[in-house]
Amino acid sequence: LGSSLRPPQRPSPTSAPLPEHIRTAMGLVKKGEGKEENPVEVPEDPPILKQLKELDDQYLELEKEYDREVHKLMLKYTERQTPLLEERKKVLCETEGEAAPVTGTPALQGFWLKAMQNHPAFESLIQEWDEPVLEYLQDIEKSFVDEEDGDKGFKITFRFLPNPYFSHTELTKEYLTKTSNPYAGEVDVEEIKATEIEWQPGKNVTVEKVAKKVKGGGAKKAKQKKEKEEPRESFFRDFFRNLKKGMTLPEDAKLQAQNIMDEDEEEEMDDEQDEQLLEYLMDNDHDVGLVFRDYIIPFAVRWYTGEAAPDDDDDDDDDDDDDDDDEDEDEEDSEEEEVRGRHKGGKKKKGGAKASPELKPAAPKEECKQQ
Numbered sequence: 086l087g088s089s090l091r092p093p094q095r096p097s098p099t100s101a102p103l104p105e106h107i108r109t110a111m112g113l114v115k116k117g118e119g120k121e122e123n124p125v126e127v128p129e130d131p132p133i134l135k136q137l138k139e140l141d142d143q144y145l146e147l148e149k150e151y152d153r154e155v156h157k158l159m160l161k162y163t164e165r166q167t168p169l170l171e172e173r174k175k176v177l178c179e180t181e182g183e184a185a186p187v188t189g190t191p192a193l194q195g196f197w198l199k200a201m202q203n204h205p206a207f208e209s210l211i212q213e214w215d216e217p218v219l220e221y222l223q224d225i226e227k228s229f230v231d232e233e234d235g236d237k238g239f240k241i242t243f244r245f246l247p248n249p250y251f252s253h254t255e256l257t258k259e260y261l262t263k264t265s266n267p268y269a270g271e272v273d274v275e276e277i278k279a280t281e282i283e284w285q286p287g288k289n290v291t292v293e294k295v296a297k298k299v300k301g302g303g304a305k306k307a308k309q310k311k312e313k314e315e316p317r318e319s320f321f322r323d324f325f326r327n328l329k330k331g332m333t334l335p336e337d338a339k340l341q342a343q344n345i346m347d348e349d350e351e352e353e354m355d356d357e358q359d360e361q362l363l364e365y366l367m368d369n370d371h372d373v374g375l376v377f378r379d380y381i382i383p384f385a386v387r388w389y390t391g392e393a394a395p396d397d398d399d400d401d402d403d404d405d406d407d408d409d410d411d412e413d414e415d416e417e418d419s420e421e422e423e424v425r426g427r428h429k430g431g432k433k434k435k436g437g438a439k440a441s442p443e444l445k446p447a448a449p450k451e452e453c454k455q456q
Contacts, residue, residue: 145267156235166383173386174224189223189246193389197222200388205395206376207320209344214290215320221248225385227378230261236272238262241377250288256280256325260374274367277374279325289314291322328367334359342366 130138177190190196198219201207211219223244230238243256258279265273284291297311316322316337323341334342342362380388387393 149267152236159235160232170226170382178223187246189221189244195220196389197225197385200381200385203388203391203394204376204381206373210323210373211320212290212318218248218250218290218321221246221250225377225382227382230259236262236264239374239378241374241382250285250290252283252285253280256282258325258374260371262371274371275330277326277328277367277370279327281327282321282325291316291319293317324370324373326370328363328370330363330367332363334363334366338362338366342369345369 177192177196180191186194188194195216198211198216201219202211223246226242226244228240228242229235230240238260240260241258243258245251245254245256247254256279259277260274261276261278262272262274265271292314294312295315297313318341322337326338328338339359339362342365346362346365380393384393
């Protein structure tokens with residue numbers, strides 16, 4: 086009786102499936118569903134290779150453990166080094182009374198600008214119109230994106246004195262990275278985040294005003310002067326740029342990448358070439374970030390004086406002599422020399438160390454207020 090009072094059970098959907106043409110009409114079949122794909126068969130590793138790969142993986146795990154320990158040691162010493170950088174900032178911020186110049190580093194005017202200009206990485210990055218803005222730079226700091234994992238990237242912070250150019254007293258640059266090939270130690274730059282600068286009216290150094298053509302003729306038209314703003318090369322445009330894998334590069338960014346690669350600016354780029362330009366631009370930007378992190382920030386004083394700057398004059402002369410000698414050598418020796426050159430790691434930057442600026446004895450100093 087009990088069972089006869091139960092409501093009739095609906096047939097299970099799996100017991101009587103709908104015909105495929107009905108399911109398709111009802112939108113229950115996705116495009117491509119039901120079609121058998123031919124999967125690519127990956128040959129199985131032989132037992133000996135499996136055994137060797139297991140040993141390889143164990144070695145890699147120990148390598149990762151080693152990297153973690155090194156990172157902990159780095160954090161420990163960074164904590165000990167930080168007070169020294171704070172003391173440097175304090176000394177640079179000291180003023181010589183009320184007549185001290187309005188600059189981010191009154192003790193040595195334009196300290197950070199000179200330190201950057203003495204490094205080859207900034208040879209073509211800092212323009213003449215950037216210099217007055219960088220005079221207000223007080224300090225540059227570095228930190229990890231993730232204190233527990235240094236491979237995730239780093240952050241550079243630029244601290245400015247309040248200035249007439251933009252409303253910020255802090256600009257940041259963040260590099261987000263990940264290890265793409267642990268066996269070769271390769272790191273991929275996934276994204277670069279930068280502060281979007283809010284310029285004061287008429288103070289944007291990343292653009293220039295150019296005369297706009299007025300249609301028609303006559304004296305009346307000639308008096309009508311119209312101007313328009315066009316982008317121009319600038320440290321604050323080219324360095325403080327947001328970049329991310331897969332994005333579409335704006336035209337000025339493409340031009341920047343082409344200039345770096347010494348390519349024809351008028352060459353048309355297809356989608357694949359745009360992707361290569363983006364990758365190149367991100368890698369180059371990351372290299373500049375590493376220069377700040379590993380060279381400029383820790384040893385800014387020696388870059389300011391020019392002592393840390395490489396002297397390439399002798400090297401250039403040696404390279405010229407080597408080129409002359411190569412012409413007299415046979416083909417085999419030439420190929421050998423070419424391979425050796427590739428392992429030197431890229432192009433040389435022109436120019437050597439600049440002369441140290443004159444350091445004048447300072448009068449009794451008064452510490453400036455931090456903004």
